[in-house]
Amino acid sequence: xxxxxxxxxxxxxxxxxxxxxxxxxxxxxxxxxxxxxxxxxxxxxxxxxxxxxxxxxxxxxxxxxxxxxxxxxxxxxxxxxxxxxxxxxxxxxxxxxxxxxxxxxxxxxxxxxxxxxxxxxxxxxxxxxxxxxxxxxxxxxxxxxxxxxxxxxxxxxxxxxxxxxxxxxxxxxxxxxxxxxxxxxxxxxxxxxxxxxxxxxxxxxxxxxxxxxxxxxxxxxxxxxxxxxxxxxxxxxxxxxxxxxxxxxxxxxxxxxxxxxxxxxxxxxxxxxxxxxxxxxxxxxxxxxxxxxxxxxxxxxxxxxxxxxxxxxxxxxxxxxxxxxxxxxxxxxxxxxxxxxxxxxxxx
Amino acid sequence: xxxxxxxxxxxxxxxxxxxxxxxxxxxxxxxxxxxxxxxxxxxxxxxxxxxxxxxxxxxxxxxxxxxxxxxxxxxxxxxxxxx
Numbered sequence: 001x002x003x004x005x006x007x008x009x010x011x012x013x014x015x016x017x018x019x020x021x022x023x024x025x026x027x028x029x030x031x032x033x034x035x036x037x038x039x040x041x042x043x044x045x046x047x048x049x050x051x052x053x054x055x056x057x058x059x060x061x062x063x064x065x066x067x068x069x070x071x072x073x074x075x076x077x078x079x080x081x082x083x084x085x086x087x088x089x090x091x092x093x094x095x096x097x098x099x100x101x102x103x104x105x106x107x108x109x110x111x112x113x114x115x116x117x118x119x120x121x122x123x124x125x126x127x128x129x130x131x132x133x134x135x136x137x138x139x140x141x142x143x144x145x146x147x148x149x150x151x152x153x154x155x156x157x158x159x160x161x162x163x164x165x166x167x168x169x170x171x172x173x174x175x176x177x178x179x180x181x182x183x184x185x186x187x188x189x190x191x192x193x194x195x196x197x198x199x200x201x202x203x204x205x206x207x208x209x210x211x212x213x214x215x216x217x218x219x220x221x222x223x224x225x226x227x228x229x230x231x232x233x234x235x236x237x238x239x240x241x242x243x244x245x246x247x248x249x250x251x252x253x254x255x256x257x258x259x260x261x262x263x264x265x266x267x268x269x270x271x272x273x274x275x276x277x278x279x280x281x282x283x284x285x286x287x288x289x290x291x292x293x294x295x296x297x298x299x300x301x302x303x304x305x306x307x308x309x310x311x312x313x314x315x316x317x318x319x320x321x322x323x324x325x326x327x328x329x330x331x332x333x334x335x336x337x338x339x340x341x342x343x344x345x346x347x348x
Numbered sequence: 349x350x351x352x353x354x355x356x357x358x359x360x361x362x363x364x365x366x367x368x369x370x371x372x373x374x375x376x377x378x379x380x381x382x383x384x385x386x387x388x389x390x391x392x393x394x395x396x397x398x399x400x401x402x403x404x405x406x407x408x409x410x411x412x413x414x415x416x417x418x419x420x421x422x423x424x425x426x427x428x429x430x431x
Contacts, residue, residue: 095376102368102379130383261390 024344026187030055030294031165034158034190035287036344037230043290044229045308050290051299052314057341058333060313065110069120072108073254074196074210076101076129078154081143081197085151094133101126119214119256128212128254131262141199141208141250141266144242152198152242156347159240163284164188165291189287192344193237199250206268207238208250217255222267225251232279235271247271353389356382 024034032039032054042050052058079100083093102122110121144152167184197208209231215221225231231249238246248270255263271279293299306315317328360382363375371379 094380095373098380099368099371099376102371106368126379127383127386130380131387134384134387257390259390259395261387 022345024190026165026167026169028169029167030297031167031291032294033165033187034192034344036191036193037233038342039344040233040283040286041229044286046302046305046312047293047299048301048318049305049312049314052317052329052333054342055299057336057338058314058329059336061332061334065114065116065120068108069125070210070212072101072105072125073129073212074154075104076125077132077210078196080129080133081151081153085143085145085153090137094130097129097133098126101129119258120212124256128256128262132254132264135264141201141206144198144200144205153196154348155195155198155241156193157195157237157241158190158192158345159237160188160190161280161283162188165287168295190345191233191237193233194348195234195237195241196252198238198242198246201250205238205242205244205246206248206250207234207246208252209234211251211253212256213253214256217253217263217265217267221253222251222265222269225249225267225269227275228269231269232271232276236276236279239276353385356385 024032024039026033039050039054042053076097080093080097083096084090088096105122105125108122110117112118112121146152164185164187167187168181169184170179170181172178173180173182195207196210199206199208213221231251235246235248238244248268251267251269253265253267255265257263301318303318306312306318312318314329316332317325320328356378359378363371363379366375
């Protein structure tokens with residue numbers, strides 16, 4: 001049974017959906033004008049972390065098991081939701097989903113002797129997807145159907161803010177017959193990202209975001225999403241691109257278990273209009289600070305954040321004396337080509 | 349139940365050696381059935397069957413036995429019994 005649209009269906013402004021890729025920086029500068037929750041999160045956590053990852057493109061030599069697992073999981077569910085919305089039979093959709101997952105992970109080799117690899121590997125991924133689909137076979141959350149008839153899954157969005165960075169550059173001015181420094185504020189900031197799924201639940205609209213974890217899904221787990229940079233941005237994005245009162249985000253969490261059945265728990269995180277306004281006000285300050293870092297060409301270290309989220313991957317580098325830091329960075333990380341670096345404007 | 353799972357497991361293992369694009373509909377169903385059976389097994393509290401590990405070593409292999417032996421720790425004062 002395909003999902004049905006709401007009776008009073010909000011309209012999607014498709015101009016906010018994205019395709020193609022351009023640089024998220026003002027030409028010839030380190031001033032970023034297109035932001036997503038990842039780059040903004042790095043900036044808020046530690047400007048030096050933002051510099052290393054977003055600006056300089058330093059990346060771990062080894063692929064992150066967590067990132068690959070989460071990405072493959074979300075892609076598999078997206079594929080399933082597309083097929084179901086087109087009216088596919090449940091078992092056919094599960095089979096197609098598993099086939100696609102096996103194919104996309106055929107090159108994925110995980111060291112299952114590590115803690116991460118024990119929980120997150122190809123076999124546990126397929127098991128988790130099958131378990132999820134069976135668990136939510138009669139899902140009370142219905143995928144929202146766009147005006148185009150397509151299901152609202154994996155929506156890449158971007159929208160403009162009503163202010164932008166100051167773009168200082170030198171240009172040849174014909175009237176003057178010479179070069180002059182001009183200050184331009186005509187390029188607005190953009191907020192970008194990807195919504196896993198937009199759903200209706202109890203006649204209300206929510207963004208749904210899939211998470212996988214090996215930690216217990218209790219209050220403590222869900223508390224981390226309130227307040228939360230990504231979830232606030234996604235609520236705001238849902239409201240802007242659907243032009244409808246999206247209430248918040250449903251955290252669609254899956255707990256990977258080794259000896260017990262996998263667990264699936266959904267947590268709701270709501271945002272009021274005042275909370276969204278406050279987040280946008282704070283954003284003005286954060287982006288202003290980012291501009292000042294770019295102007296000065298210096299991104300300071302926040303040494304109170306090094307132990308967060310299990311420890312920053314650059315901790316070893318930052319712990320070294322500045323004059324030898326670059327050597328350690330080159331030894332432990334690879335610098336991605338500019339086209340391969342994290343880009344909020346890249347559509348999925 | 350265990351026999352069914354064993355049969356399913358051997359059929360499942362046969363699929364793991366095939367390139368994904370060569371998997372037939374029936375083999376994909378086997379993979380799905382295997383994961384569903386694993387879920388049922390976990391729900392019932394039954395432990396994962398593991399590959400057999402050697403439980404003993406040849407007594408003739410003195411080097412192996414020696415590597416397992418630890419010298420007795422010297423006495424270091426009063427031993428306190430904790431109850």
